[in-house]
Amino acid sequence: MTRETVINFENVTKIYKIHKNRPTTLKERVINLLLRRNKMETIEVNVLKNVSYSIYEGETVGIIGRNGAGKSTSLKLIAKIINPDSGKITITGKVSSLLEIGAGFQPDLTGRENVYLYGSILGLPKKYIRDHYEEIVEFSELNDFMNTPVKNYSSGMYMRLAFSVAIHVDPDILLLDEVLAVGDANFQKKCMNKLKEIQSKGKTIVFVSHDMSSVKNLCDRIIYIGDDGEIEFGEPDFLINRYYAQLYGNHASSVIEDGNEIHQNSESLYIAHTSSYYNIKESIWGNREVSLNKFYFSNSEGYVSNVFQYKQDIVLNIELKTNHILQRLVVGIALYDENNNLLSGPNSKNDGVILDEVDHSRFIKVIMKEPPLLNGKFYITLAIYDYDCIEPFIHMEKCFELMVVNERNELGVIGLTCDWLI
Amino acid sequence: MINYFKNIIYYKDLLGNLTSNELKLKYKNSILGILWSYIYPLMMIVIYNFAFKIILRMTIDNFALFVFIGLIPWNFVQASISQSTSSIVNNQNLVKKIYFPRAIIPLSIINANFLTMIISHVILFGAMFFYNVEFTLSLIVLPILWIILYLVVAGISLILSSITVKYRDVSHIVDVIFMAWFYLTPVIYSLSMVPEPFNKIIQLNPITNLIELFRQVLLKGDFPDFSVLSTAFGYSLILFFVGLYVFHKREKNFGEEL
Numbered sequence: 001m002t003r004e005t006v007i008n009f010e011n012v013t014k015i016y017k018i019h020k021n022r023p024t025t026l027k028e029r030v031i032n033l034l035l036r037r038n039k040m041e042t043i044e045v046n047v048l049k050n051v052s053y054s055i056y057e058g059e060t061v062g063i064i065g066r067n068g069a070g071k072s073t074s075l076k077l078i079a080k081i082i083n084p085d086s087g088k089i090t091i092t093g094k095v096s097s098l099l100e101i102g103a104g105f106q107p108d109l110t111g112r113e114n115v116y117l118y119g120s121i122l123g124l125p126k127k128y129i130r131d132h133y134e135e136i137v138e139f140s141e142l143n144d145f146m147n148t149p150v151k152n153y154s155s156g157m158y159m160r161l162a163f164s165v166a167i168h169v170d171p172d173i174l175l176l177d178e179v180l181a182v183g184d185a186n187f188q189k190k191c192m193n194k195l196k197e198i199q200s201k202g203k204t205i206v207f208v209s210h211d212m213s214s215v216k217n218l219c220d221r222i223i224y225i226g227d228d229g230e231i232e233f234g235e236p237d238f239l240i241n242r243y244y245a246q247l248y249g250n251h252a253s254s255v256i257e258d259g260n261e262i263h264q265n266s267e268s269l270y271i272a273h274t275s276s277y278y279n280i281k282e283s284i285w286g287n288r289e290v291s292l293n294k295f296y297f298s299n300s301e302g303y304v305s306n307v308f309q310y311k312q313d314i315v316l317n318i319e320l321k322t323n324h325i326l327q328r329l330v331v332g333i334a335l336y337d338e339n340n341n342l343l344s345g346p347n348s349k350n351d352g353v354i355l356d357e358v359d360h361s362r363f364i365k366v367i368m369k370e371p372p373l374l375n376g377k378f379y380i381t382l383a384i385y386d387y388d389c390i391e392p393f394i395h396m397e398k399c400f401e402l403m404v405v406n407e408r409n410e411l412g413v414i415g416l417t418c419d420w421l422i
Numbered sequence: 423m424i425n426y427f428k429n430i431i432y433y434k435d436l437l438g439n440l441t442s443n444e445l446k447l448k449y450k451n452s453i454l455g456i457l458w459s460y461i462y463p464l465m466m467i468v469i470y471n472f473a474f475k476i477i478l479r480m481t482i483d484n485f486a487l488f489v490f491i492g493l494i495p496w497n498f499v500q501a502s503i504s505q506s507t508s509s510i511v512n513n514q515n516l517v518k519k520i521y522f523p524r525a526i527i528p529l530s531i532i533n534a535n536f537l538t539m540i541i542s543h544v545i546l547f548g549a550m551f552f553y554n555v556e557f558t559l560s561l562i563v564l565p566i567l568w569i570i571l572y573l574v575v576a577g578i579s580l581i582l583s584s585i586t587v588k589y590r591d592v593s594h595i596v597d598v599i600f601m602a603w604f605y606l607t608p609v610i611y612s613l614s615m616v617p618e619p620f621n622k623i624i625q626l627n628p629i630t631n632l633i634e635l636f637r638q639v640l641l642k643g644d645f646p647d648f649s650v651l652s653t654a655f656g657y658s659l660i661l662f663f664v665g666l667y668v669f670h671k672r673e674k675n676f677g678e679e680l
Contacts (some may be wrong), residue, residue, distance in 0.1 A: 025589055025590055025591040026589045026591050026595070029589070072653075079521045080521050081517075081518065081519070081520075081677040082678055083674050097519075097520060097521060098518040099518075099519045100515075103516055103519040103520055104515075106443055108450050116439060120433070120435045120436035120438075121516070121522060121524060122520065123436070178436075262520065356452070
């Protein structure tokens with residue numbers, strides 16, 4: 001099926017010039033001219049570099065990347081708020097951009113008046129708003145406050161009302177910038193459902209978010225903007241990994257090459273998914289008779305990744321290296337949450353398994369079966385001890401990290417499975 | 423250009439909403455509310471009458487009315503241009519976040535002032551009745567004068583508001599210019615009182631002839647020449663579209679200049 005291209009970027013470059021001494025008033029301009037000081041010092045920030053991509057009709061595309069990578073810039077380019085320095089952007093269809101929720105709200109006006117005002121700012125005709133007014137108010141759950149000036153609203157109410165109007169815009173292309181984090185969990189869920197409804201109508205959505213679970217949940221494809229202004233366009237899973245890798249300081253050299261399992265026998269060092277603790281001397285100790293050749297997380301199919309879903313098997317792939325033969329080793333891991341709470345610390349001896357002999361190198365796998373981790377970042381400690389668990393060969397405290405993303409809006413770290421006999 | 427104009431038409435509801443906000447917010451939380459748009463010109467008449475008729479002893483008949491007819495368009499010109507000059511800058515949170523034709527912002531301010539001007543004609547007609555001025559058929563020309571005035575003001579405002587985005591001191595320059603402009607416009611005097619070489623200069627002022635036309639229609643009850651009206655209309659239309667063109671050209675850069 002060939003789908004129509006609705007957004008097309010062709011070799012688009014956007015450079016922000018930060019002027020150190022740009023004249024902003026006529027007076028300065030004149031003085032500069034008289035003193036022949038017209039050389040301006042500028043710093044150029046290359047936000048997007050020679051970027052080309054196409055987004056097709058009905059697709060939902062997420063844009064991810066670090067702060068300042070150019071995510072919002074991309075949306076502003078699509079929305080025609082700014083123009084590229086070179087290259088061409090072609091847009092087919094009506095665009096509605098929600099770059100900031102509630103921009104244009106007038107604090108002195110009532111909720112009802114603001115619905116009409118904000119709707120018209122977003123390009124909705126009066127008649128359309130009148131027809132959908134009940135629906136909008138219903139969605140915002142603010143029935144009792146529509147005749148109150150919005151300056152008396154709480155910030156949550158304010159955002160809810162704005163988002164309710166915004167989400168009822170019915171454009172061909174919807175641009176969202178970090179606007180999904182509105183209201184309580186319940187309201188967010190409603191927003192998510194509404195977005196899915198828009199998706200199912202065959203609308204194109206482009207959105208920027210730091211919330212990887214919603215990105216994963218909604219997007220068909222992802223644009224990842226690197227720090228150098230170059231982009232990658234592809235599958236969500238792969239690029240979310242890339243994003244985390246960059247975000248948490250895993251250097252590009254240790255980045256997941258592709259979906260294939262890393263060659264088990266290769267000599268090369270491959271230690272991925274390290275946490276910031278990995279670089280701290282104090283967090284690795286032991287007599288160092290054992291060292292690591294490889295370490296990476298993968299899922300049960302061998303796909304290298306440190307981003308997992310709720311109750312997805314987590315596989316630790318470890319290649320140990322020794323200089324001489326060691327016998328009867330115990331492998332232990334520990335799992336910490338982001339706030340350094342120890343969640344679990346299993347070791348192989350307790351489960352009746354010992355590593356009987358290691359000669360030169362040895363590849364082992366530890367599979368965490370359906371871990372009920374809910375959401376967020378987790379640290380893994382890896383430790384190799386002697387049989388009595390006294391002498392550490394190597395102990396790497398919280399040196400590795402993984403992410404769990406979850407669509408479910410549950411509180412807590414652990415998600416228990418319950419039977420509700422009600 | 424044509425597309426841009428069409429785009430503005432498409433956003434007419436936004437223009438309407440912003441205009442009514444402008445009016446609503448102006449008198450929000452004030453006890454007298456919309457009455458202020460009557461009180462202000464009334465006070466001006468009293469003051470000018472005292473200063474020029476009683477102290478300076480101007481010899482114009484119906485001086486209060488004469489000044490008032492000049493003040494109505496003048497106040498519209500001054501309020502619209504000085505408010506809209508910095509309007510884009512003042513609304514930058516909107517301009518940087520949402521796309522719509524930016525010309526809507528200054529136009530909504532002009533519209534609000536335009537409506538205020540039309541409302542203040544109620545007082546004018548009351549005063550005319552009070553001074554026993556005859557109401558003639560020439561009043562039907564009045565809406566045409568309003569439209570010409572609107573186009574002139576909109577053209578100037580669009581140019582100034584778009585330049586202010588780049589050079590912020592334009593708004594201060596405008597304030598200074600208005601001080602001089604008031605005295606270069608025949609509001610408190612008539613064009614016929616101006617001596618020979620200067621009246622040519624004062625006629626260069628686009629508002630001069632318009633105010634004279636207002637007086638001709640309202641005070642004298644004369645029909646202006648069709649040719650005068652049509653030339654004025656033609657020029658004002660050109661000025662409006664030049665303003666729109668300049669604004670449209672500059673608009674692209676607003677996102678970055680703000």
